[in-house]
Amino acid sequence: MEFINQKLNAIIKSRRQEIEEKPLDEHLPHDMLTSMIIKNTLRDDNYIETGEATRPMTDTEIRVNILDGIFTGTYKIGNMLSFIVYYIAHNPDVKKKMLKEIDSIFQDDKMRPITKDDFYSLSYCEAIVKEVARIHPVIHLLTRYIDKPNKVAEYHWPADSLFLINVKSVHNNDDYWEEPNKFNPDRWIVKNFEPKKGSFLMFGGGLRLCPGRKLATIELVCLIALLFRKYEIDLVDMNTPIKTTNSGTMVLCVDLLVEIKPRN
């Protein structure tokens, strides 16, 4: 860990220096590291007069954000992909529809790189991602804390209360979802469909909403398309339920044996 921290510190320092050496009006690239370094400095279009909550980020804060992105991004994406493979294997109609979408976009080309337009055309694959996240959320608990007394959901709460939001029970609540226990990606592609406010918490909500949500969605949709356009992926044992374990706020896949063959 020490090694990774040192490497990241060096990268952040050298980019900070590069930025500081450029005139204020010079165009900077739109990458995540640059955005974090210039956030709430004079180079930020949304600059706000400095206060503790709005000051620029320190190197340590930037490093932690990068690490968060790498670790949470890979963990959550990897686990979600396992759940996606499991639900696709158990729902042949969904698989058929998904393959039809993928094949209509890539035809027989199993090698060409995926493009931005492909991503926007893969709406059924995106619906699968959302439906798997609804029925089997990777983050099953969200936490919120109040440091002063407050009124929440019509009740008065003392200072230092910690709230645990049970994501799965919100996603399974029939006040919000029609047939909540049914795995049905089609619900997401009904014209003008929007989940009711606060009823879909794949990426949390409010101020702490996951900043990696767009990247995560793009990664998962592209992964589904690239894997299934080229490979036939089946479960070794269709009768065993997926094995998971709870690790704090996350549900992790313990193991999922799959058989992978090239698609004809």
Ligand code: HEM
């Ligand atoms: C399938 C993938 C992902 C899922 C399901 C997911 C889900 C979440 C959830 C539920 C939260 C808590 C939000 C809240 O408390 O309201 C969160 C926070 C966060 N996520 Fe993600 N995430 C994913 C991928 C990523 C990626 C790819 C990145 C970065 C590149 C990322 C970076 C973060 C960070 C930095 C936070 C903390 C935000 C804060 O506390 O202000 N996540 N994520």
